[in-house]
Amino acid sequence: MKRAIPVLVLSVAGLVPVWLYSPSEGHGGELSEVAAPETPQQQQAPAPQTTAPKTTGSAAPKTSAAAPTTQQQQTQQQAQTRSVSGPAVNTSEGTVQVQVTLQGTKITDVKALRAPNSNPTRMALPLLRQSALKAQSADIDTVSGATATSEGYKASLQAALDGAK
Template sequence: MKRAIPVLALSVAGLVPVWLYSPGAAHEGEISEIAAPETPQQTQAAPQTQTQPQTQPQSQSPTAPKSSAPAPTTQQQAQTRTVSGPAVNTSEGTVQVQVTFQGTKITDVKALRAPNSNPTRMALPILRQEALKAQSADIDTVSGATATSDGYKQSLQAAIDGAK
């Protein structure tokens, strides 16, 4: 009985900081994939699109006009465009995506703005992969990042609609 009162008092004193804990400034703010360096896949994709038009004129007959060679490259460059979706406010923070199209195909999706939280950091690569695979905004919500997923899909759909 003599020890019960000090044990209780120290237990409560030890739990008070746990009850009062709130995440610090390191957990607040937004993250952006735009500042991220290019992946090797992105750097390899550009030379492939440049070499394909060069191989086509070589396979043509010698009587074919050489002025037709730059046309596919110009058309491909004209078809590549980037569209940013609107910033969507969610309960976790603001989400905004940027979509790159090659013709009508989605070739890349980047998060311009997203909440700086662990679930969001884990969800963004999954959402990007799903969008590229589905070629639309009809993607699954990532468990644990529902608000971010919903905002991502809304911004993605608006960017796709804006590209049409």
């Protein structure tokens, strides 16, 4: 009984800093990826489209008929590749936001733009990406240990896919 009071006091004293802890506001407790490299590629794609008709217009009619068809197919494929960002979804662990890259209707890449900065999340993000690429939809399994992040990831991904239609 003599030890019970000091143990209780020291336990409470040890828990007070834990209760008062709050993450620093410098990074907001989130991971963040920049999706800037994809935007310039999309902006560069229209430039060949505008110059292609000028060069084919001066060519012979038979050559220009074949060349624009090939060029149109290439530009249509380039035009079909697009990136769409989903909304930022607030979860109990933090904010989750994804960006999906589509080529036509096929998901070619999924990036986490915002995610909680925790070990379970860092481990779950590659698994969630791999699952989304394999499933070609937002109908993916939740990663154990990162349930909140998984649910936010799926919600943001589904909204991005809905917005791409």
